[in-house]
Every structure is written in C-alpha cells, then in structure tokens.
C-alpha cells in the first residue's frame with residue numbers, strides 16, 4: 445500500500461462555532477469578506493447572524509446570493525466577477541455544496557484567471573486562491589473538507605468536476621446548530637450522500653490506513669444517528685453526529701475518491717434533475733450488491749457497523765447483510781424513490797451508462813464494470 449494524505453483545512457467544530465468566523469477572517473489579514481449563500485440560508489436567519497458577527501468585528505461584507513439549485517458555469521462566472529469587483533480578500537461559503545463549491549471556485553478563479561471549464565479534471569489549478577471559510581448548513585456533501593467542485597456545463601446537463609488541493613477551504617466551521625432546521629427529507633437525502641461517500645471510500649481500491657478509520661467512523665455515526673436526525677430535527681446530538689459523519693467521510697474520500705455509485709448517480713441526477721443525495725441513495729443498494737464479491741471483508745465490516753447479526757453466515761451472506769442494512773435504513777427515513785419516478789426510461793440507460801463510464805471513479809471501484817453491467821445495475825434502480 446502506498447498513499448499520501450493531505451488536509452490543508454483547519455476545522456472548528458461545535459455548537460456556536462460560527463462565532464469563530466470573524467477571528468478566522470482576521471487571521472488571514474482580511475477586513476472585507478465575500479459571502480456566498482442561498483435563499484434557504486437567508487430564510488433560516490443564518491446569513492443575518494453571520495453578517496451581524498462580521499459587522500460587530502468591523503469586517504465589511506459583500507453578499508452574493510444569486511445561486512441556482514446547483515453551481516453552473518454561468519453562476520460561477522458571475523460569482524467570480526462579483527468577488528473581483530468587491531475587492532474582498534476572503535470568501536465565505538455558507539450553505540450546502542452549492543454555496544461552498546461556488547465560494548471555492550470563485551476564490552481560486554480570481555487569482556488564477558480563466559473560467560471554471562479550464563480547470564476540469566484533477567490538480568489543474570496552478571496558484572493558491574483567496575482564503576475560503578466553508579460553513580456547511582447541511583450534513584452530507586462534505587464540500588467544506590474536499591478539493592472537489594461539482595457543477596453543470598452550459599448547454600449540457602452533464603456534471604463536471606474540478607479537483608484541486610489549491611481549491612480547498614482554509615477553514616471549515618462545523619456548527620451543528622445550523623443544521624437543526626433542515627427538513628426531514630433534506631436530512632435524509634444529504635445523510636445518504638455522506639453515507640455513500642463513506643462506503644465508497646471504505647471499499648474502493650485506493651482505501652488506506654488513514655482513510656479507512658475515517659470512513660468507518662462516518663459509517664458508524666450514520667448508523668447511530670441518521671434515523672434520529674430525521675425523526676426529530678432538533679436532536680442536537682444526532683445533528684452533531686451527522687455533521688461529524690459528513691466531515692469524516694469527506695476527509696476519507698478527498699484522498700481516495702469514490703466509486704460507481706457516484707459515477708452512475710451524477711449523470712442520472714444531472715439529466716433528470718434528481719437531488720444528489722437521493723440519486724446516490726437509489727443507486728447505493730444495487731451497486732453494493734454488484735460490488736460485494738470485490739471486497740467481501742469490507743462489506744462484512746459495514747454490516748457489523750449497522751448492527752447486523754452475521755453469526756453462522758458464510759462470508760458472502762454476511763457481506764450481503766450490509767445491503768439489507770442500507771435498505772432498512774432507507775425505508776425508515778422515507779427514501780422510497782426509484783429512477784423511474786424522475787422520468788428515467790429504459791431507453792435512457794445506454795446514454796447514462798456511456799456517461800457513467802467516463803467518470804474517474806470507475807477504475808477505483810472494487811469491481812470493474814462493463815457497460816452491460818452498468819446498464820444492468822441501472823435497471824435494478826429503475
């Protein structure tokens with residue numbers, strides 16, 4: 445086994461940790477912050493809280509809240525122009541993956557020049573960007589601790605990815621109180637995204653001595669607390685566990701990358717407008733079933749983490765219990781959708797499979813899929 449592990453992000457965790465934002469702005473010598481956020485964060489009163497904290501510390505703020513559901517080439521271009529025009533020396537991304545990814549993208553584009561499409565792929569960014577403070581208000585994407593920025597192209601529905609350690613946030617502020625008002629459906633979907641990150645990282649071929657315990661702890665925390673967070677959003681302990689799970693999973697997959705759940709869910713989600721967490725959740729059980737024999741021991745670990753009884757079972761039977769555990773969880777948290785519910789038809793699967801196979805996550809998957817395999821897995825999710 446050979447690996448490198450880098451984490452250039454300082455983490456501040458705990459209820460009330462947003463109070464540390466002004467101190468982080470000052471740490472990088474800035475007196476003007478560019479705050480990227482969305483309407484939901486505004487409506488929840490979180491933006492006002494942060495603006496008040498900045499104002500009290502005599503830090504000027506420029507707000508950018510013209511975000512679509514997900515980052516696009518155009519919205520990232522707008523944010524970059526506005527950031528440059530504002531003269532702010534630090535970007536703060538407050539929200540889900542969209543706000544944080546847009547802040548990360550604008551911050552590196554301002555110093556590197558060009559547009560986001562020039563950097564698609566891995567490690568193409570040349571210079572450090574402006575410092576970014578990432579403040580997640582959902583527990584799932586892990587964007588606060590990853591080098592990845594996911595966005596959609598101009599005329600196509602294809603999702604594109606930029607991955608660079610130079611595009612990572614300098615600070616991650618993990619305040620579970622910000623997630624207390626998330627509705628159950630969003631909690632369930634984003635939680636399944638975090639779980640998918642953890643499972644894909646844990647079983648893939650690049651998993652290593654640092655990533656494995658991070659991913660496994662994330663799986664354990666989701667097993668312990670996702671149901672509770674969906675059942676009662678104000679359960680602070682459950683929210684804390686889920687925010688930690690999301691962050692730990694991100695710290696794992698930032699290094700190892702993912703697998704074919706993400707390779708398959710991104711084209712489906714992009715073309716058929718499926719929320720990212722939901723499309724992952726739909727793909728996760730059939731992909732696990734397909735992958736089991738590629739990494740039997742790891743799937744047994746996952747079954748055990750979910751409290752499944754594996755006594756007296758053969759290794760493959762025990763590994764299969766992990767799939768049962770995920771299906772039970774999804775039923776309890778109310779994720780019952782199938783791809784067909786979003787308009788995906790049998791005749792779309794050939795196109796989706798072609799797109800899925802272009803993903804850099806395919807070679808890292810524990811089992812190497814043919815196009816026919818991918819189509820077969822999609823069929824099970826229809």
Ligand SMILES: [Fe+2]
Nearest residue numbers: 585637641720
């Ligand atoms: Fe994801």
